[in-house]
Amino acid sequence: MNFSVQSILENKEYQLIPLQQGDFESLYEVASDPKVWEQHPNKDRYKREVFKNFFEGAMESKGAFKIxxxxxxxxxxxxxxxxxxxxxxxxxxxxxFYGVKSWGKSINPQIKKLMLDYIFQFVETIYFHIGKENMRSQIAMERLGGRKIAEEEIAYFGEPTRTNYVYKIQKENWI
Known part of the structure; x- marks a missing residue:
């Protein structure tokens, strides 16, 4: 890989900062609301021990950010x-994921635009796994121009497999 998946990305309002071990508590504070996970494949991530596993996977990915x-x-x-x-x-x-108070404020499209604009400098195709029951994310993905191309079972870090849709955005189709 000749690029970094952990550069600080920002616009006027938001920053994506590479996730660090010390970010657990501030991120868990956002994640501890069961509403955040209602449509996600793992609805128990609001529980500290389950979120701890999610956070561990984020750290191991070496590509995670706090927003x-x-x-x-x-x-x-x-x-x-x-x-x-x-x-x-x-x-x-x-x-x-976002805390409930961030919902409906057009934050996600801005964050995805930051990520897409950056990473399309280095790749031609971006894929997204979206939980089968996660209607909010499916709608958001379609608004961004994502195209549903498949359904597959995905094994999340330390969790059982879950059914996800795979969405795709090609560089040539990105605005």
Whole structure:
């Protein structure tokens, strides 16, 4: 890989800062609300021990970020790059979540735009795994121009497999 999946990315309002071990508590504070996980494949991630496993997977991915509001320095959630494939010239974006108070404020499209604009400098294709029951994320993905291309069972870090849809955005289709 001749690029970093952990560069600080930012626009006027938000920053994506590479996740560090010391970020656990501030991120868990956001993740500890059961509503955050209602439509996600693992609905128990609001539990400390389950989230601890999720956080461990984020750290091991070496592509995870905390999402920060620049004005308040508040942690809003997390996202990551993962599964870079040099042969297919592709990467995944996912494992994204936001606290409930960030919902409906057009934060996710701004964060995804930051990530897509950055990573399309290095790859031709970006994939996303979206939980089969996660209607909010499916709608968000379609608004971004993602195309549903498959359904597959995905084994999340330290968790059982879950049914996910695979979405795809090609560089030539990105605005």
């Amino acid at each position: 920060v509001d620049k004005a308040t320095e508040e942690v809003l959630g997390s996202t990551r790059f993962y599964d870079y494939n040099e042969i297919k010239n592709s990467i995944f974006i996912g494992y994204t």
